[in-house]
Amino acid sequence: MKLTKNIKSSAIKVLQTEADAIQNLINYINDDFEACVEAILASKGRVVITGVGKSAIIATKIVATLNSTGTPALFMHGADAIHGDLGMIQSDDFVICISKSGNTPEIKVLVPLLKRLGSKLIALVSNTQSYLAQNADFVLNATISEEACPNNLAPTTSTTAHMAMGDALAVCLLEARGFGSEDFAKYHPGGALGKQLYLTVEDVVPKDMIPVVYDKSQLTEIIVEISSKRLGATAVVNEAGELLGIITxxxxxxxxxxQTDLKNVRAVDIMTKDPKTISTEEFAIRALNKMKEYNITQLVALKDGKIAGFVHIHDLMKEGIV
Known part of the structure; x- marks a missing residue:
């Protein structure tokens, strides 16, 4: 029996329901949200995020986002908290408790214990009249009208809303701290993303191959230089070493x-004047963007105004930037 008849319409309905819920969260970015961000910024402690079930999974994602954007955060499972994990919480910490209902048995056991420790409690809930919300110092309101599940039971819209509100919190903290790309690179040194943020042109330019000919160099010299350095191009300079052009x-x-008369051909006759260049201090990703902008595959790398080599798109590909 073919069951695909309503698949597309069901998928669209799910996405529309969740999109509407996130759009509605804009109405809940209020003074309490602002006060919560300011309090975390002023705190000397960390952000500990807890929850049970699906909320625990969302908590781990928000913890990861906070840690990568300059706000130290820890995950504490709501069930494990009452079996020893409360020991990770310090008095200066903020605890974010995620719960759709705010009334689960684990939450009702956990909240008084957290209050006793003296930590500030933030409720990320979809029920502002719940036990959790009523006992929290700050409430992040993620109220939804319905789950995307046709039975209105499976956590779908609610978990999406909680994650989105966590993202809003993390980005507000990021911006308030002035957390920039260089800071971001410190926490993301691996993979293509990290390389985009810390790898410079100097790191990728081949150090032992700097093809250079003079403006009066003959054709034979040009061909030998290009062939021996295996970069498919050579820079052209004058006697003072100043860059005049490039020959590919x-x-x-x-x-x-x-031309048929090759005897009198000189580098200055065939070079492309004013070639595109980049400083060795620039990030390698900037070199890639410049190549895309001008639809070329290489740039002359300059260090203190002098030719330091060529950066080729193959060098960037080798590093996994492209």
Missing amino acids: DGDLRRMLQR
């Missing part, structure tokens, strides 16, 4: 199509 394999081919 393509320039040579186009020149051969135009």
